[in-house]
Amino acid sequence: MRNADAEIVIRVRGLVTRFGPQVVHDGLDLDVRRGEILGIVGGSGTGKSVLLREIVGLMRPAAGQIEMLGTDVQQATEAERAMLESRIGVMFQDGALFSSLTVRENVEVPMRAVPGLDPATRAALADLKISLAGLPYLAGDKYPSELSGGMRKRAGLARALARDPEIVFLDEPTAGLDPIGASAFDRLIHRLSRAMGLTVFLVTHDLDTLHAVCDRVAVLAERRVLVTGTMQEMLDVDHPWVHDYFHGPRARAALATAGKE
Amino acid sequence: MTDAAAEIDTVATEPALILRIRGRLTLAEMAGAGARLRAVAADRPVTLDLSRLLRLDTAGAWAIVTLRARLAAEGHALRIEHAAPEVESLLVAVEAALPRAESEPRPRRSLPDRLDALGRRVAGAGHTGAEMLGIFGLFLARLGRSLVHPREFRLTALVHHCEEVGFRAVPIVALMAFLIGVVLAFQGAVQLRQFGAEVFVVDLIAISILRELGILLTSIIVAGRTASAFTAAIGSMKMREEIDAMRTLGLDPAAMLFVPRILALLLMLPILGLIANVAGLFGGGLMAWLTLDISPGMFLTRLVDGTDVENVMVGLVKAPAFAVIIGVVGCHAGMKVGSNAESLGRQTSSAVVAAIFAVIVADAVFSVFFAQVGI
Ligand SMILES: Nc1ncnc2c1ncn2[C@@H]1O[C@H](COP(=O)(O)OP(=O)(O)OP(=O)(O)O)[C@@H](O)[C@H]1O
Ligand SMILES: [Mg+2]
Numbered sequence: 045m046r047n048a049d050a051e052i053v054i055r056v057r058g059l060v061t062r063f064g065p066q067v068v069h070d071g072l073d074l075d076v077r078r079g080e081i082l083g084i085v086g087g088s089g090t091g092k093s094v095l096l097r098e099i100v101g102l103m104r105p106a107a108g109q110i111e112m113l114g115t116d117v118q119q120a121t122e123a124e125r126a127m128l129e130s131r132i133g134v135m136f137q138d139g140a141l142f143s144s145l146t147v148r149e150n151v152e153v154p155m156r157a158v159p160g161l162d163p164a165t166r167a168a169l170a171d172l173k174i175s176l177a178g179l180p181y182l183a184g185d186k187y188p189s190e191l192s193g194g195m196r197k198r199a200g201l202a203r204a205l206a207r208d209p210e211i212v213f214l215d216e217p218t219a220g221l222d223p224i225g226a227s228a229f230d231r232l233i234h235r236l237s238r239a240m241g242l243t244v245f246l247v248t249h250d251l252d253t254l255h256a257v258c259d260r261v262a263v264l265a266e267r268r269v270l271v272t273g274t275m276q277e278m279l280d281v282d283h284p285w286v287h288d289y290f291h292g293p294r295a296r297a298a299l300a301t302a303g304k305e
Numbered sequence: 306m307t308d309a310a311a312e313i314d315t316v317a318t319e320p321a322l323i324l325r326i327r328g329r330l331t332l333a334e335m336a337g338a339g340a341r342l343r344a345v346a347a348d349r350p351v352t353l354d355l356s357r358l359l360r361l362d363t364a365g366a367w368a369i370v371t372l373r374a375r376l377a378a379e380g381h382a383l384r385i386e387h388a389a390p391e392v393e394s395l396l397v398a399v400e401a402a403l404p405r406a407e408s409e410p411r412p413r414r415s416l417p418d419r420l421d422a423l424g425r426r427v428a429g430a431g432h433t434g435a436e437m438l439g440i441f442g443l444f445l446a447r448l449g450r451s452l453v454h455p456r457e458f459r460l461t462a463l464v465h466h467c468e469e470v471g472f473r474a475v476p477i478v479a480l481m482a483f484l485i486g487v488v489l490a491f492q493g494a495v496q497l498r499q500f501g502a503e504v505f506v507v508d509l510i511a512i513s514i515l516r517e518l519g520i521l522l523t524s525i526i527v528a529g530r531t532a533s534a535f536t537a538a539i540g541s542m543k544m545r546e547e548i549d550a551m552r553t554l555g556l557d558p559a560a561m562l563f564v565p566r567i568l569a570l571l572l573m574l575p576i577l578g579l580i581a582n583v584a585g586l587f588g589g590g591l592m593a594w595l596t597l598d599i600s601p602g603m604f605l606t607r608l609v610d611g612t613d614v615e616n617v618m619v620g621l622v623k624a625p626a627f628a629v630i631i632g633v634v635g636c637h638a639g640m641k642v643g644s645n646a647e648s649l650g651r652q653t654s655s656a657v658v659a660a661i662f663a664v665i666v667a668d669a670v671f672s673v674f675f676a677q678v679g680i
Contacts, residue, residue: 144646172404239398
């Protein structure tokens with residue numbers, strides 16, 4: 045399933061993004077294969093979140109082509125967009141939960157679009173997603189403002205997974221979690237991805253996460269995807285930033301723990 | 306990938322029920338195949354043949370796992386055959402995550418509960434009053450302190466708020482008072498003409514506008530404009546933890562936020578009231594001239610002779626009290642905002658209602674007081 049000629053679910057070609065005079069992406073190419081967990085890394089402000097927003101269709105790039113699940117994101121009709129949206133899930137950097145709804149209601153929101161689903165089943169499935177995301181049972185009745193930052197992230201993941209999407213986009217899911225919580229989150233993402241054949245587009249700075257779950261890593265630098273490859277291949281890249289990133293003291297510590305497991 | 310909807314075939318019914326699932330058992334199928342799985346009677350062991358299953362998601366796995374739980378409760382087993390390894394591991398993951406705690410029915414509210422809630426609300430109202438008094442006290446204390454340490458006083462903020470609260474409210478206040486003057490003159494003329502006492506319309510306009518309407522209506526408009534603005538500004542800072550950040554940086558929220566706002570209101574409301582008085586008299590005079598042929602000169606003579614300047618004083622002396630009420634209600638509601646956007650909206654609208662209500666109550670209290678004192 046995870047070989048080189050697997051089906052490409054996201055194909056980005058020649059992407060250009062500008063904010064006024066600032067050029068964020070310039071001729072960026074990226075492929076994401078079905079069923080893989082792709083880690084996106086890059087310095088702060090290199091445009092990882094912006095890339096994610098462009099792929100899911102929240103922002104239009106200045107130029108370039110983005111194809112997801114065989115549909116051109118920018119040319120898609122209303123119906124195609126709705127179809128696409130039902131097949132992807134997005135977890136935003138700070139959760140972006142609806143503050144006037146409880147966690148359970150938040151998770152139910154995407155499921156309301158499924159025809160014929162009765163409220164009792166919907167609530168039971170929402171509870172299952174909440175529990176799958178690692179939240180205690182009682183968290184479903186709470187409002188987002190009553191949760192800790194880490195719990196909000198899990199609730200955001202539960203909502204992203206509500207419709208069992210084929211691709212999930214996660215923007216820094218483990219930032220701000222305690223190390224135990226973060227590695228539980230890593231395992232959760234890995235297990236869900238393998239069990240459901242989920243493709244994961246994972247923006248992260250967490251080297252442990254990269255080691256633990258990512259099949260491939262793409263490095264954003266110099267306004268494009270500089271290199272892609274497995275973690276092992278990253279260690280041999282010559283580029284100074286990439287070298288520093290994967291050979292810094294934190295990287296070595298992460299590598300050592302990953303080796304022990 | 307095909308879009309085959311899930312079908313469930315019954316292969317055998319005795320001694321165990323054998324079901325074969327074909328196609329995709331996913332969230333979209335919960336109304337069809339999922340409902341069939343839920344309808345399976347739990348009176349005998351069940352075997353599920355998953356050899357023809359194309360895709361299973363967590364919703365489908367949930368349907369299978371809950372069936373297994375239902376059978377287990379009756380002492381029967383669910384056997385799963387020909388499951389692919391991914392399906393197997395998904396079932397394990399979902400089974401492990403199945404929420405265990407049963408939701409107990411919500412307790413019904415009994416009479417003591419209702420009484421308790423009522424008591425809490427009454428106590429809460431008293432508490433709110435005490436908190437507002439506390440904000441007023443803080444305001445006075447910080448104002449006093451800035452008299453001793455003038456350097457700490459935030460003059461720029463005060464000027465900014467004076468512009469927002471006072472200067473920008475001038476057009477609406479003046480227009481409102483002008484129209485009230487017009488209406489009073491017109492209505493008064495219709496009534497007084499019956500007695501041939503048209504000229505008393507001047508006294509009517511002057512006394513009602515100068516004593517009551519000018520400052521009261523100005524305060525109501527300012528309460529609507531400014532109390533909501535105070536609540537929204539302070540509340541959104543509260544929501545984003547900016548106020549907590551100020552505290553940790555050694556900045557005093559009361560001195561930074563309350564003093565300039567309430568002080569600006571204290572300075573501006575009397576001025577706005579005065580503007581309203583002038584605009585109201587102007588409107589009334591214009592209308593008297595047009596409909597009753599009371600010339601501006603006559604209006605002026607009558608105004609100066611017939612009305613005591615005491616009326617203006619009685620009206621404007623209320624302005625500082627109203628200003629404090631509006632400012633304190635607005636700031637208090639802002640500090641009450643929680644960490645979500647909904648509470649910001651709720652507090653903003655309740656601040657406006659509370660401020661207008663409190664201004665009218667205070668006006669009534671002033672009226673009774675002046676009547677007793679005999680002014
Ligand atoms: N709406 C916007 N208007 C103007 N500039 C923007 C906007 N959104 C993003 N940018 C700019 O685009 C660049 C990339 O932002 P982005 O949020 O994608 O960074 P990032 O790679 O996700 O960083 P981080 O790791 O800190 O989250 C930044 O320089 C940012 O200033
Ligand atoms: Mg980002």
